[in-house]
Amino acid sequence: MILLQTIDLRKQFGETKACDGVNFVVNQGEFLSLVGSNGAGKTSLVNLISAQLTPDSGQILFEGKDITFSPVHERIKAGIARSFQIVNLFDGLSVFDNVALSIFSREGKAVNMAALADHDHAVRAECLDVLGQFGLRDKSAALAGGLAQGERKLLDVAVAYALRPKLLFLDEPTSGVSTRDKGQIMDTVSSVVRAGTVTAVVIEHDMDVVFRYSDRIVMMHEGRFLADGTPAEIRANNEVASILLGAPLST
């Protein structure tokens, strides 16, 4: 079943075509990776879908409904959430508060000013549960700004995940962390996302990570889709290999 679809989506910055007629389909329940070299248009595509950018033309359909010009809060309400390439947290707030805010926002409780935030038992229980799933429960009282980079990456995803989205975009969840931490982060993220039956689209450069965790891989190049297939199909695609690595991909 198609969850998200873009039809002939276009976005241009000056002479540069960030998205050049992109027809993108995300099916419900899949763990999809969006790959491509720097400047391929991956983040621009996610920015268009998440309403950080407005398309020049084309259409974005989510669950069959046109959301092309819907504001951010409506897309989030519809079930689209995202994390960011550069970790984007509330550094002055605790780890607990970072996640709790997502839950308050989702539940429409963020405007409540007559009760203490940490006395909402339901939110507190869910928040600690989410933090537990991401291995951050012990850090719940720490300031988000004081976490290690790997933990910050996980918290970034946890904040988006706590919105209980139907579709979650993860923009380079392992960038800037050590090779050892990459595996841990992706193990955690993929297990949480799959257990929560969330459809995930991951932008990732590390092809080992991509092949290991993805159900489907879509490759972008110069604002267009170059290839779309299972990890085995992409591995066998020589054009992909030559663009990504300049050589065939190892098996």
Added chain:
Amino acid sequence: MKADVPRISYRPKLLLGLAAILVLVFLALLPLYLGIYQTQLLTYGLIASIAALGFNLLLGYTGLLSFGHSAFFGIGTYTVAFLARDAGIHSMELYILIGLPIAALASALLGYICVRHTRIFFGILTLALSQVLYSLVLKLFWITGGTDGLRVTRPSLLGGTLTFTGGGAYQRFVHAYYYYVLAAFALCVVMMWVIVHSPFGKALQAIRDNETRARFLGLRIRRFRWIAFLISGTFTGLAGILWVPLNGVTTPDVTLYWPVSGDIVFTALLGGFRNFTGPIVGGLVFTYLKTYAVATTEYWQFLLGVVLVLLVLLLPTGIVGALSALVNKLRPKEKIA
């Protein structure tokens, strides 16, 4: 899952509540040992703290620096003056009941315009709009009294239970009014404390720290800023309502001119705008500082300017911020096992 959730610890909040009650008792006992002038000065200090508390919801918690809070203070004072002169009302409770919605409405209107921008543009807009109001009050002298302002007689308190006429009325008023303002101050502190620790308060802090991420949590940024502006202006309006019966007169220069906004900014900086108690301490200290500076030298603005420069250079986190840093430094470090 629920059995696994640790219980909420009420101990820190109980200790905080106990400390607050002790401070309140201390403040309640002070007039027994102070003269009438000092009691009056302390009342002004508490009123300044209420204004600063409101102001700091915008600066400290939302990250918006307003240079136009004199508008709300002035609206509070002039509402009382109009009610006294034109409606013949002399009840403090009616001043508050009628004045607060007017201050809230004015805050909502000005806020609707101002929160469309942030940073310097927000500051300039608030300054400009407040000075438009100042000019109007100054020029419409047949309504507002112009530079002479409007006089306000001593109102009755507690629904007419306490009236102040006859011999010693001024002393009795100052004494009773101190407790009236102290009660309002305590209520304001509790209300603001709940607001900044509520989901709404957390959302404001999130918007202050990272607007982009807050937007991607589904928070409607402008709406949150507008509500914060409304609350902030209403608190400052209340300060104006409480101030004018004590002062007896309101004039544009004393309540609406831009230096009044500057005083409120100074107050928050002095106490420290990145903590809850900073503006409260700032309000009290600034009142004494300004009063004694004015009494000591004709160059009192220069003296306050020097204090401000030193404050920014040496105590950027304000009095409370510096004290809490000192306490943290002196606190024995936990041994690392």
